[in-house]
Amino acid sequence: MLARLALTDFRNHADAVMSPGPGFVLLSGPNGAGKTNILEAVSLLAPGRGLRRAALSEMAFKAGAGSFAVSARLADGSEVGTGTSPTSPERRQVRINGATASVNALSERLSILWLTPAMDRLFNDSAGARRRFLDRLVLALEPGHAHHSARYEAAMRARNKLLAEPEGADPQWLAALEAGMAEHGTLLAAARSRTVKALAEGLVARAEGDFPRAGLALTGREQDDLAATLCANRGRDAAAGRATAGPHRQDLEVTYLAKTQPAALGSTGEQKALLIGLILAHADLVAERRGAAPVLLLDEVAAHLDPSRRAALFARLGGRGQVWMTATEAALFEGIGNGVHYQVADGTVLGT
Numbered sequence: 001m002l003a004r005l006a007l008t009d010f011r012n013h014a015d016a017v018m019s020p021g022p023g024f025v026l027l028s029g030p031n032g033a034g035k036t037n038i039l040e041a042v043s044l045l046a047p048g049r050g051l052r053r054a055a056l057s058e059m060a061f062k063a064g065a066g067s068f069a070v071s072a073r074l075a076d077g078s079e080v081g082t083g084t085s086p087t088s089p090e091r092r093q094v095r096i097n098g099a100t101a102s103v104n105a106l107s108e109r110l111s112i113l114w115l116t117p118a119m120d121r122l123f124n125d126s127a128g129a130r131r132r133f134l135d136r137l138v139l140a141l142e143p144g145h146a147h148h149s150a151r152y153e154a155a156m157r158a159r160n161k162l163l164a165e166p167e168g169a170d171p172q173w174l175a176a177l178e179a180g181m182a183e184h185g186t187l188l189a190a191a192r193s194r195t196v197k198a199l200a201e202g203l204v205a206r207a208e209g210d211f212p213r214a215g216l217a218l219t220g221r222e223q224d225d226l227a228a229t230l231c232a233n234r235g236r237d238a239a240a241g242r243a244t245a246g247p248h249r250q251d252l253e254v255t256y257l258a259k260t261q262p263a264a265l266g267s268t269g270e271q272k273a274l275l276i277g278l279i280l281a282h283a284d285l286v287a288e289r290r291g292a293a294p295v296l297l298l299d300e301v302a303a304h305l306d307p308s309r310r311a312a313l314f315a316r317l318g319g320r321g322q323v324w325m326t327a328t329e330a331a332l333f334e335g336i337g338n339g340v341h342y343q344v345a346d347g348t349v350l351g352t
Helices: 035-043 103-108 127-141 145-163 171-205 226-232 234-240 268-290 307-317
Strands: 002-010 013-018 024-028 069-074 079-085 088-096 099-101 112-115 214-219 251-256 295-298 323-327 339-345 348-351
Touching: 002 035, 013 035, 013 348, 024 035, 035 069, 035 112, 035 295, 035 323, 079 103, 088 103, 099 103, 103 145, 112 127, 112 268, 127 145, 127 171, 127 251, 127 268, 145 171, 145 234, 171 214, 171 226, 171 268, 214 268, 226 234, 251 268, 268 307
Parallel strands: 024 323, 024 339, 112 295, 295 323
Antiparallel strands: 002 013, 002 069, 069 079, 079 088, 088 099, 214 251, 339 348
């Protein structure tokens, strides 16, 4: 968990310092105060683009120097931080215990999961959105997943660019890129499959409660020899402008078990409850596998639940690691036991 969090010129927070403890970290304040900005800052302490998937230059404080910094001291005393510089506003820098590190190295220190209002219609969103969601689940269990994902994507982009060359691509260079895609793509797909299998088994074994159980399946045929398939598809892929085979075409299929129907056909409330149940089950799996609960970032979740489900959520989360939650009204946190409460207003953070 985070024992200390400091934001410098991040979004609307020129200078904010917080000292959260175990349990709930509650952020209340009006819309636009900067609550979600704090969650976004925490989400940057993991690989990826954060919970908003925004450009780095958009995160810098408008009245600042054009850069930002997010730093944290963890419960074990180690220090992690990330940010940008005025000369490289779109280049993310990472430091661990004062030394320069790769972005992917952050996953070895922290497991961070989040749920935001923008994810409420995940089951009706694109396959790409569900793959990104799944990869976040995988990363929390297998830190090396970020490396294989980045290497696969880089090789695929280079291959697409090479296939688009009008004078024709170098076959040997194409073969090298396809070998890289096959190597990392196979590991990428295998990690996804392991996570979906473990999570699906855990969900089926769980008793039906306030948050319904979801059935999970990974769709998209895995290639026995991806390198050979990519080689055979060069002409088709050149015409399409993209690779037509590979794990980048997989999808996460979610079923509402109690109704035996696709989650996408459920009501907005049912989809929200399914998603929360999925996040909670995954958090339990992470705690079991890694020996420590993940940091959970729940943005405006309480406001969209009826009182009984809200109480059930608080009960499920109590004593299960560090949980950051936002709400426009402090009254929505009624019934929560341990934790620290911060009031956020116009970029300032005050403890209560």
